[in-house]
Amino acid sequence: MSAYLDHAATTPARPEVVAAMAEELGRIGNPSSLHTAGRAARRVVEEAREQVAAALGARPGEVVITGGGTEADNLAVKGLYWARRAADPRRRRVLVSAVEHHGVLDPAEWLAHEQGAEVVHLPVDATGRLDVAALRAELEADPASVALVSVMWANNEVGTLQPVAEVVAAAAEHGVPVHSDAVQAVGAVPVDFDASGVAALSTTAHKIGGPVGVGALVVRRGTALVPVLHGGGQEGGVRSGSVAAASARALGLAAELAAADQPAHAARLADLRERLAAAVLAAVPDAVVHGSPDPALRLPGLLHVTVPGCQGDSLLYLLDARGVECSTGSACTAGVPQPSHVLRAMGLEDATARGALRFSLGRTSTAADVDAVAAALGPVVERARSAGLAVQR
Structure with missing residues (x-):
């Protein structure tokens, strides 16, 4: 072996998560349907949302179920940029750490090539930890031009934890929202969305004992976000597409168990x-x-x-x-x-x-x-x- x-x-899916997902796959019902089967599926989704929220220190209404961490990152980076740029066309700078996952770096670069954004890669030290002084300098140079900051909670290659609290404090002085990719952090270190002060946080199921193909973006109440996917207006109009009740149930249970353990x-x-x-x-x-x-x-x-x-x-x-x-x-x-x-x-x-x-x-x-x-x-x-x-x- x-x-x-x-x-x-x-990481392998936990047996209890597999069992819960398999049980749900045997049922029928679109969570957006109003008949009995649809309402039952909706209950499953909302219970899963509550589990994710409790595990991450958030309100259920702040949890947007996505197809995984990469979609959550794209929704955060693009959605925040478009919303901030619409409110003030001067906001075209996107500040990201130089060690971000490509789920953040690539949508930021896409915004630069296709939407006129200016991407600033913030330096890190020899351990991979963000240089907060460099972040402060970029914010203070022209705060009105900054659309958002994205700094991961923990690096996926070398494992270094980032100074998220310091990043949020620096950005808050200028009213700039912060997104954090917490895909590697959830279940490994304490993650408290509400206490962190970040505007948006990404997570995914398959790093915490759940299946591939489902994740979440936690979005602080009152944060403006433009959708990336358009269609039926599911997930509060932020992320269209029928929610897979079985995947949602698996995500919720995996998050609950990961937080407890x-x-x-x-x-x-x-x-x-x-x-x-x-x-x-x-x-x-x-x-x-x-x-x-x-x-x-x-x-x-x-x-x-x-x-x-x-x-x-x-x-x-x-x-x-x-x-x-x-x-x-x-x-x-x-x-x-x-x-x-x-x-x-x-x-x-x-x-x-x-x-x-x-x-x-x-x-x-x-x-x-x-x-x-x-x-x-x-x-x-x-x-x-x-x-x-x-x-x-």
Whole structure:
């Protein structure tokens, strides 16, 4: 059996979530229909909305069910931009951290190419943490021109937590809304939407024990948002399209369980991560661990390393052949022959960045998985180097 260490890409659905979704799939009814079956489906959706809201510290009316994290990010970035630009045409600048997921970066760049936006990539330090002083400088330079700020809660490649509270405080001085992609954070660290002060927050089910294909954008009450999808006006007119009751039920239950388990889950993953880090460095002493060295400033279950003289893709395939499944970074860019934009933003040279491996732990991870990495990594690195797969410097 393989040792699966790619939970940041997707994690197994919890058995109780699968059972609930399967039960709902056996029923019929469109939540927008007014007959008995439709009303029953609507109850399922609204109960799921309440579960998501309770898990994230939000009001049920603030939860917009989407097709996943990428749709939620697109709705936030484009929707906030269009709404703010409509209210004041001067608001054309979009401030994003340089280490955002492509779910945020790509819609921002689309706005630049197609809608006249000016995208500003905010710098980060060597751990991948946002430079708040740089954000303040951009806001103060011309506050009337800023449409929105988007800074993720936790980085998906190196696991560094971002200073969301400081970002919100800086933006609030100028009345600028903040969006945060919290896809990796929910269930791993405490996430409280109301207390955070962000205007919008993205999450998805398949990172917290739910299915692929459903997520949510939490939008603070009173925040203007222009829809990306137009049609039947479902989800309060913000996101059209028939809501899949089965998917909504799965999302709600997964969010509820993830929130309830979060403290114990995080503690267990942190212990496994430390054991994994020690095993990796014992097997490959010249490997370099990236991200924040402070456990309080990083995701508990993610370990990112670079291996000098090796290509990450080669290491990944060799590890896979030995039954260890991990990644070189974001699953959304896997196979793309270029260094990670996250690592570049952190100041790593291209040759170093190409030797990246990301090990991410989840609910089903065990000490046996760590032992599998410990047994496989040394021989894999030796083979990669001796077989001429080393990076040319």
